[in-house]
Amino acid sequence: MNPQQISAAVIATLKSIAPEVEADELIADRPLRSQVDLDSMDWLNFLIGLHTALQVDIPEADYARLVTLNDLVGYLQQRCPV
């Protein structure tokens, strides 16, 4: 998967949690949770959504590394099968 495909999957998952999100308005190198107002339940559901969409398991210990949209895309790209 290329970064564009992963980014699109992330945005789509995000929109399922927070339908009001506009992809163009997200700043990729700023903290995501404060931009979208995700609480820990939303965050968990978001990760579950990514898990379902991309078949990636994200250990809780890695949460701290996933702050911005760029962090997420980079992280997923490394761990995505093919």
Add this chain to the structure above:
Amino acid sequence: MIDFKLPSLGADMDEGTLLEWLVQPGDEVKRGQVVAIVDTSKTAVDVEIWQAGKVHELIVRPGEKIPVGSVLATLLEPGESVPPTRQAPVVQTIKTEARRRVSPAARKEAETLGVDISLLAGTGPDAAVTLEDVRRAATVKPPVQAPVVASTASAAIDRNAEMRKAIGAAMSRSKREIPHYYLSETIPLRQAGAWLAEQNARRPVTTRLLMAVLQLKAVALATRKFPEMNGFWQDGGFKPAPAAHLGVAIALRQGGLLAPAIHNVAEKTLDQLMSDLTDLVKRVRAGTLRSSEMSDPTLTVTNLGEQGVDAVFGVIYPPQVALVGFGKVRERPWTEAGEVHAIPLVVASLAADHRVSDGHRGALFLAEIHELLQHPERL
């Protein structure tokens, strides 16, 4: 013949609009089955029925607005046959809401002077609007009202405005009637945090637990020793609830909030609670709550930690008698045996009804929650 009535869906709801019937005359219904969808000022609610039977007649039609307690449909009890000649049932249009008190003289004068009495505050006996109130209002120019434009945008605004009004009414009543007292206690979460991290490390993302679930379970267990925090103030007295149905305050993305119940929290495993909570949040956001979840929370728990505040001093949701709040879990210095450690802490707070309990019991209740959270493996 059973009358199926619109149940109360919380202190801030006194009427609802029937959106849809999920059953037809002739259908058999089971206890607990969702049979209708009713729109309240806050959200659409799946209304359950609590008696088994066969649907005989649907009395209220979709689109009709009816007060709480109105008969929505009639059912035949198991074994009951259709009565041979039955008059068309009289549709109940009794307004349960008290009529605005306006003195007859004031009403007449308001008509003469063209004053809108619904905008006036009454100063007469029982806060009735009096002649003088009307005359005073007539000397003040009425504000120019913007014309109402019907559109989907304004419908959304209406929903928000309606919700604000409903929350406002319930919270005003709470602050007017309930003598609140407030307590807070800082609770170290070293054990709870470590236990949770250890658990979640072993779990796939789909079954991971949140700290909120531990908090809910601890609050529910604490009510076993402190039944005066769990129940309702009704008819001038406290009625303890037999089980802890914890209302979970859930903010809506478009604004406003709901606090539907998770039932029998004390009896459920953490996994079950996690799955209930996930389901509840999803359904709150999707607008598919069930009437029983709306009507019977016995104690509300609110968690504002996500927004970064240290503590929350809540307003009790009547007729409940207490509200437990949790702030943000933060790593902070904490001393133990003369040594300072950086460990996660949370401020738990209690707003409780002084008619039912005192600060002493409230403090012990928070201490019990504190103690329970020190042993996450037992929750």
Add this chain to the structure above:
Amino acid sequence: MKTSYREALRAALREALQDDPRVFLMGEDVGRYGGSYAVSKGFLEEFGPERIRDAPLSELGFVGAGIGAALGGMRPIVEVMTVNFSLLALDQIVNTASALRHMSGGQFSVPLVIRMASGAGRQLAAQHSHSLECWYAHIPGIKVLAPATVEDARGMLAPALADPDPVIIFEHAQLYNLEGESNHVAPVDISAARVRRTGSDVSLITYGGSLPKALQAAELLAGMGIDAEVVDLRVLRPLDSQSIVASVRKTHRAVVVDEGWRSGSLAAEVMARIVEQAFFDLDAPPARVCSEEVPMPYARHLEEAALPQAAKIVAAARAVMGK
């Protein structure tokens, strides 16, 4: 001229006895004893036993005799000691005196005056203290008067005697010692209520022994910035609805003060008329101050607690004012 309620009644009676040879006074203890409330003291000597007749203790009998005398062309004044005892004569008053004109197609009339004391406040307990004026005010065919001032005590008897039908005059037992001006020796009307104090905020509507209490309450209310009007009903049957309604139209608020018991009281009738005829002028629900629904207690503090008092009237008036 300053005089007492008792003296005013005496003067009216003496005048009637002097002016009209058909008039005579009959009742228990009216002669030798001089009347239970000393209203006819000295009359036996002055007018003789033919015209001042002590009656045996039988209300049924002597009220009946009075009706017979009235039918026969006399103008009897029958005194019944208290309204409690008058119940023994109810059959004569309700079934005979009030109905004869109607039942005879207008051929007979009963020009009878019955005086009786009513009301509490003198520790005479449940045997002597009740206010049953409304029982009589319920009956068509009679007039019911309640003089509450020296002027009415002096002036109501003559028109009552002149009336071709039975007239019952209630003298409240607490009023006999009331002092007041009586400039008008002339007869007064027995048809209309009278405003005893004008005001703009609330109408205190009352009669008989409660009038002084209502006036006292109005003074107290004035000190609180509430301008109360006091309406004296004077005539309990037929009720002067017009005056009641006129006052309520002005003040928009009514407190009815009645020493009778609340349930089925004259106050209830007054309120009903206010609601029927002045509903859209009301700015607050009308209120009532009545006696507690117990037989009148003997003990002074209990009797005082059972009766309408100025403080209770003040409280009721403030409540309808929303203050």
